[in-house]
Amino acid sequence: MNNFLYGLTGDIVTPLDPIYSEARQGFNTAIQQFPLIIVYCATKIDVSNAVIWSRRHCVPIRIRSGGHNYEGYSNGDCTLVIDISQMNDMRIDEGLNELIVQGGVTNKLVYEFVASKGYPFPGGTCPTVGVSGYALGGGWGLSCRNFGLGCDSLKEIELINYEGITIKANRENHCDLFWACRGAGGGNFGVIVSMTFNLPPKVRNVTLIEIDYLNVREQEQEEFLYLWQEWLKTADKRITLIGRVYHSSADGLGMLIRGIFYGSAEAAMEMMADFLALDNAEYNIESMTFLEAVTIIGSVYPPSEKFQSASRFAFRDFTSNERTELVDLIRKRSPGSVFAGISLYALGGRVSEIETDDTAFYYRNAKYIMWLETVWENPIYSKENREWIANRFPYLEAITIGSYVNFPYKELYDYLQEYYGTHVRELKKIKKKYDPKNIFTFPQSIGRTDCCNDCPRYQLKDHMEGEINEMREENYRGFRYVTKR
Template identity: 55%
Template sequence: MNTCSFDGLTGRVVTPDDPFYYEARQVYNRAVNRFPLAIVYCRNSSDVSNAVLWARKRGICLRIRSGGHNYEGFSTGNDVLDIDLSEMNQLSINEESRSFTVEGGANNKQIYEFLSARGYPFPGGTCPSVGVSGYVMGGGWGLSCRYLGLGCDSLLRFLMVNSEGSLITASPEENSDLFWACRGGGGGNFGIIVSMTFSLPRKIDKITLVEIMYPSADQEKQAYFLLSWQDWLEHADPRITLVARIYNSQEDGRSILSRGFFYGPPEAALGSIAPLLELGGVKYRLKYVTFLEAVTIIGSFYPPYEAFLSASGFVSRELSECECFKLAELISNRPAGSIYTGLSLYALGGRVSEVPVDSTAFYYRDARYIVWLNTIFQNSKGENALWLAERFSYLSSVTTGSYVNFPYEGFPCYLEEYYGRHVCRLKKIKKEYDPCGVFTYPQAIGGSCFCSNL
């Protein structure tokens, strides 16, 4: 590990000599095991600027971390400077202009609690500790997206520390190309967002929390659920967004589970989900609760951390019965050390598809849903990686591209997978705002790490 002086860094600096270092270096996915040179917990934009300039002056690569939820651990690395924004989490609201502002380190839970106390929902993510800046920069799928749009669709403007350590504003009127790129172009590519302003949605009283379960579901039933899912989604009420999982766990065996939000009363929700309740052995619950209660219940199912490997793709066409059976077969045999294998379906459509494809960097507006294949394990990472690679070859044959917020390190040509035909424009914007490649990571726009001294 490199050794150097940390003079010039402001904020709270954690080095390998600090007893807190081992805990601080950990990210959500415990399959990631990296050792940064130091972690600087920034408290304001000046701390962020100082960190960028400190790293550039010494030719040290940096990483940007908010919630630490990048699935491949791209928000940290070995012998890099981790710039952690989690202590920058202040929020404010302007109901007159129907907007609210959050600092760059705020997470889903903090935003939900802040807005819900005032009667507002927010199209954020499902896991409470996910950093909203990274979530939004990747587009932002959540359980409100079919009704309220992706997370990035509510963004009005942001403040960013650029590669020169300067604070710049991006909006539809100012640095509009950068504003376009940071709505779907992936976190960590263009600079460090220190503040975001969003539009406020309409106030709501309650929503219906939907839960559908098939506790015992063999491979055939799981395949038929996949067929039912795609037929249902084609005509689904735009007020509902669901995530569904067919899985094979050590605890439950083969099962099916779907959860989500319906922006309306339970009676209407029941009519909406009726096609998903037609297989034998179904159980379901509809709870009419406040938005905060709904996101809190969903968030409670997430552990504080886990070790997993995963890959994703977008489904843009109707899958055949044979293809659905093959997808269900992917999770049949768990690899050594695995306690769970699953295939998750994240509903798109509704407001997501109403936004023109080229209006933001998020390219897959017209996809029907996202498919996510994963394995959770306690050991044997190598065997789980092999299991995923073998099955992803089939998954990729029936899907298009991949969701940048669900990255997969196995892609040989990752830019095209994440950004489709938006790649060329994103490369131009990257070159304009970060010509020296200061902001980089293994799958960054612009390639591998290259840090230029000032």
Template identity: 50%
Template structure:
């Protein structure tokens, strides 16, 4: 009897010629070998895969874009439910809604709604799956104006451990709806569709860039001191991230970019304060939203090898702390081609939702502080991971909580780190919707 009978969709097994390409994640530093990969084109394929996994005692991993930093959307010996072929978009301009199937990627959603003149609070990397992005709250260049990715979510459909499709919104399965806004990635079932409210149309946005080549650690420190004061009263229409980095090609430098929903001149005025740093370059252009997004997306490589994570900052750092932070990137790990500290602006509309109104707890943080190392040669992987781990230990002492979308496998008390005081409620909801722990994975809700 064929054990794989009952699985529908396209089934890829280890001896298939396309297996090697099919098992890869975006982070090529992670190499996992699943037993079965199922590409689902219908909801029925997802249901069958969930039931099959239980029948044959296989662990399940759910994959849309394959961008999980720690590779939890794959695994050794598991069944990967790949929903990337579930990627339809339906736009209803009359009621201001867009419904997407959960396998859609940032670039395709932007194309569909951007071509009609709408912006969208999605992510920056083109091939990230919108569902993973949104279910982990989702930060992007429109977040300070429109909120996080999960804040415009009005409904989703989820296939549970019994293979049934649940409708999930404010009135039906409302506890699950709450949980999926910030803690939904893989925990309760397979999300197969999401409906969002459309933001108002925009003619143009301003795409701006900040660049300081040939920087010193002193200048990195000056940047961080300006940044933390400047952010406090920043206009909600502006959102950005900026990296203080050490690259094999340029040494120390600063690069930032973001969107401003307003005129180019206003954006330049808001950014002028950074001119206090000698040789700091600031440029801005007005573009249709879709073009601005494409411009940002074009800078991403097709894949990378990296270790990266991010924490929430609630305070203003003193001179000693600033110095300690920027010194973290003074020296790269052996074989590292790029090491960075990245700041992601929060505030604005993000903090207008209470910290227990959705599963995303860290609403009042000022910004996210990320750290990463990128390498090419697999032989230096461990050295680079250790470099990040060592620096993370310090960052943990001056920050609060970790961002679930920048997951970190070394976290001890990961549930509390990711979800703060929302953990108990999430555990109860998980028990209710996945009592058999069919969707358990490393760092899932217990």
């Protein structure tokens, strides 16, 4: 084994190591995968060595930062997982108004760092999500209507390419690659080791918005969906919200709103008046620091969970009958499900002010993202919950256009078209130019190809099939670890 690993540097984990079961696990514990090797890279040299090693041994690469890919594409059976979570240095150049971060930083790390200097940051809501995966897929967050998507603040990226060579891409150099990585970059073109962002203006305080509605009726959920689409038509771009209608085992039917407003609490109260007028509204609308607000919002995320989900973009208002149908999707949960919901992620504002072709993120003019989700705890219900999503997705698909690559769904028929729209052709050209050997691939990558029986990668997987099945069986019985919601 030592000879086989020769050439890899960094901290190496194999199935023989005691920490393997923990190290291989991503955020979505409904997905169980068994990589051949996990290498924790601390330097660009470690990453380069890993890429070169994978080509020499014909072992497929997966790239992992926060491990939050909803379909587990940052992991895989018989793969080399290049984990960059140890690469988390950050610095601010106030003269150039820049934030420079390594590829492994998380939302939490960035928020704490920039807030110590008085800045906000257009990051995501979950604290443990990797910023590189977040931003390269577009990057929806609770500051996006004010500052744009995460990718809109990107000024430069640095990646390790298929030859193990470092490339810097910006608007002047490798501008086509830079374009592609702002909306379609996650895992497709190389390993991101550094990102430079433009900093937003400093802020003293923001307003946190939290509204909860418990023990509601289906008709109230339908009214909530109506108010949501009406609110978005005239919403101040300084405010970004998540809305949700849900059905949980703990609370029954409910609704909620979470958001951030770059203005006063008094102004926020006026903006949210229609939502506050709904029955059973319990709210907290309070001025606080940016760090306090994102910390409160992030605190509700569990360390892991079992779930299946699918996303779509809403481009138009839904009729009364359509809103009834949407609410009906979650009226009956799947067997074993503890939570089913439809989440609404507001777009518009600065997001739609940027031209569609300025970045690879295609759905600039959508009103919001819709996300259908089911969560369960006991693994015996995995099949039923996946079928629950599959049975409901066709209706969601019929009234919407396209899917958000950061909320992937593996059952999409034409995933490239759904994620990237008319940008697909250009993205394929850029993929061929910067990764001609198709080294960076995964089940829904831009250059995905299915291996043939003569491919060494296929033979490796076939050779290890017995060992993988044995590990799956041990995991199913709860061997080594148990993850709870």
